[in-house]
Amino acid sequence: MEIENMFYIHEKDWHELQAWASLAYEEDKNEISGLMTAVPDKEGRFKLSDVEILKQENGGTSTELDAEAVAEYKMKYAMKYKDKRLKFVWWHSHHTMAAFWSGTDLNEINAWKNSSFSLALVINLKEEYKFRVSIWNANGLPLEEHIDTSLEIIRGAKPKITNKMKTLYKELCEDSHPNYKGSSIKHYRHNKSWVGGYQANLLTKSNLDIESYKDVKNSIESLIDDFMSETLPWKQFKEGIKELRKECKTNKYDFTVKEVNVTKNQALLALQSIMPEEFFEFDNNGLKYRYESYNDNYYGGWG
Secondary structure, eight states: OOGGGSEEEEHHHHHHHHHHHHHHHHHHSOOOEEEEEEEEOTTSOEEEEEEEEOSEEEOSSOEEEOHHHHHHHHHHHHHHHOOTTOEEEEEEEOTTSOSOOOHHHHHHHHHTOOSSEEEEEEEOTTSOEEEEEEEEEETTEEEEEEEEEOOEEEOOOOOOOOHHHHHHHHHHEEEOOOOOTTOOHHHHHHHTTEETTEETTOOOOOSSOHHHHHHHHHHHHHHHHHHHTTSSOHHHHHHHHHHHHHHHHHTTOSEEEOOOOSOHHHHHHHTTTOOGGGGEEESSHHHHHHHHHHHHHHOOOOO
């Protein structure tokens, strides 16, 4: 069987995904994410269903599921189906943006690496999508291949946003947007839980200045998220990057932040695919390699 014929979803489940995406955008202008199951049928095809949102924190261009909630979902459906071939699908929305794999999305896909393959789906409000099969291992051979393929939608009735969905959304989805009205970048970082220049859960400092690096990197990521979701004006975005660059120089870090020398439209296009660490400049290539190795080791997942 060709891979493009292996996966399908009933329209009821497809429109439930669209309803969640619409609700998150209408309420908070945010992305939203969740999990689905991919259950093999008698023909060897995988049916995608069991759409759920879980406890999560969302922004305009980011969404992060709670690890404990993910584990509970996986256990719940593993016990329901009792099929070793069962797979889980990480799905999320891009609301008004195109359906594409951002740098953050690729990190999340890598976090689901396992002994066979994993599945990921991104949708937008135009009902565009990308569906990815990531092959990690085949018959004991370590292979890595990412295939964007088709997902057959079996048509049926179209559900609407229900009161139950609205209640669940308010219960499970935390909005990460700060309030920018009259705020400075200092106030912005305070709203993002920065205390005394460092975040509470920083790693122990090593011979690399990981604490400061992570501090600056997460600030860049937050600035990008809120600029891309149109909750942070272009001028404040540039001022925020400029202030981070000044902080690096003032504290004599062995890295700094690149200047923003592009137009707003150029930035909007570029920021769809680049990652926060690409904003950094280092004193030498050796330091660059060591910090980039830290980035590779930092991202984790649930398997």
